[in-house]
Amino acid sequence: MDLKKIMEAGLQAIESADVLETLNDVRIEFLSKKGALTKAMGQMKDLSNEEKPLFGKRVNEVKEALETALKAKVATLEALKLKEDMQRDAIDVTLPGTKFVMGAQNPLVLIQREIETFFQEMGYKVVEGDEVELDLYNFERANIPHDHPAREMQDTFYIDEHTLLRTHTTAIQTRALEAYAPSVPVKVICPGKVYRRDDDDATHSHQFVQVEGLVVGHGITLADLKGTLSLFAKRMFGETRVIRFRPSYFQFTEPSVEVDVSCHICDGKGCNVCKHTGWIEILGAGMVHPQVLRDAGYEDPKLTGFAFGAGAERIAMLKYGIEDIRSFYINDKRFIEQFKRYE
Numbered sequence: 365m366d367l368k369k370i371m372e373a374g375l376q377a378i379e380s381a382d383v384l385e386t387l388n389d390v391r392i393e394f395l396s397k398k399g400a401l402t403k404a405m406g407q408m409k410d411l412s413n414e415e416k417p418l419f420g421k422r423v424n425e426v427k428e429a430l431e432t433a434l435k436a437k438v439a440t441l442e443a444l445k446l447k448e449d450m451q452r453d454a455i456d457v458t459l460p461g462t463k464f465v466m467g468a469q470n471p472l473v474l475i476q477r478e479i480e481t482f483f484q485e486m487g488y489k490v491v492e493g494d495e496v497e498l499d500l501y502n503f504e505r506a507n508i509p510h511d512h513p514a515r516e517m518q519d520t521f522y523i524d525e526h527t528l529l530r531t532h533t534t535a536i537q538t539r540a541l542e543a544y545a546p547s548v549p550v551k552v553i554c555p556g557k558v559y560r561r562d563d564d565d566a567t568h569s570h571q572f573v574q575v576e577g578l579v580v581g582h583g584i585t586l587a588d589l590k591g592t593l594s595l596f597a598k599r600m601f602g603e604t605r606v607i608r609f610r611p612s613y614f615q616f617t618e619p620s621v622e623v624d625v626s627c628h629i630c631d632g633k634g635c636n637v638c639k640h641t642g643w644i645e646i647l648g649a650g651m652v653h654p655q656v657l658r659d660a661g662y663e664d665p666k667l668t669g670f671a672f673g674a675g676a677e678r679i680a681m682l683k684y685g686i687e688d689i690r691s692f693y694i695n696d697k698r699f700i701e702q703f704k705r706y707e
């Protein structure tokens with residue numbers, strides 16, 4: 365094949381190629397070591413010495429022309445392919461995205477955090493402790509004598525004679541007092557799981573969450589306790605809530621009180637939630653028993669303190685209208701997801 369025909373055939377093949385693979389075939393056919401141009405070079409040996417340089421020059425010209433055309437066509441096809449790829453893989457940013465399924469906080473956690481935040485804002489320190497506790501801190505230091513019914517096997521989960529699952533977060537308080545003594549002021553909030561031997565039903569659970577608070581210092585009175593708990597009741601159940609104290613009895617405190625809050629459902633008029641009394645019992649409290657302070661290492665008889673304890677479940681049940689305490693523990697997503705709006 366003469367050079368002119370090779371060039372025409374080559375340019376034609378390049379021109380008509382519509383994919384990059386075809387162009388590669390064209391390159392092999394015309395420009396490779398076994399291609400048409402190399403074969404044409406074979407004719408050189410039959411030429412005279414005068415003709416040889418001219419022929420060589422002509423071969424180079426054809427080679428350059430084909431390479432240039434090939435390069436241009438490769439660029440064109442690549443651009444075309446890129447455009448097609450982009451059109452095919454185009455992302456419509458206006459389409460709705462994939463929704464991530466987010467979990468929700470258990471209402472018990474929400475309530476515990478809300479209580480902690482309230483007291484932290486008032487300068488309290490959050491203190492936690494171990495769920496496995498010594499009899500010493502759970503009972504003895506809380507002024508609960510050996511013959512007290514709470515110590516009975518049927519009420520408490522004992523691990524051995526001296527070790528048990530704490531029955532109240534008072535165990536955290538007695539440890540905190542010992543750690544602080546003899547310094548004051550003490551201002552701690554103690555949240556945590558506690559355990560009692562109880563048959564589970566709608567209002568009882570063998571495990572629940574308590575939040576107890578403790579303040580010890582000079583000149584602390586029952587009025588300070590009432591003021592603190594009054595603010596707490598307003599924060600948890602609404603600004604118009606009021607509280608009342610009823611005399612009660614706890615080993616840890618003297619005097620002791622039960623604290624009622626005016627019903628947030630009926631505003632004190634009487635309804636099913638408050639059993640038509642207008643009041644709902646929310647926690648127990650009192651002035652820290654002097655014996656508790658002495659046992660912890662406080663020798664100054666002028667020191668006083670107050671303490672209070674609430675069940676997080678009870679507050680959450682009242683606040684969110686939950687009727688069965690077991691709902692907090694069974695991890696039913698349908699139940700928990702209802703509380704997303706409170707997070």
Ligand SMILES: [Zn+2]
Nearest residue numbers: 627630635638
């Ligand atoms: Zn009511």
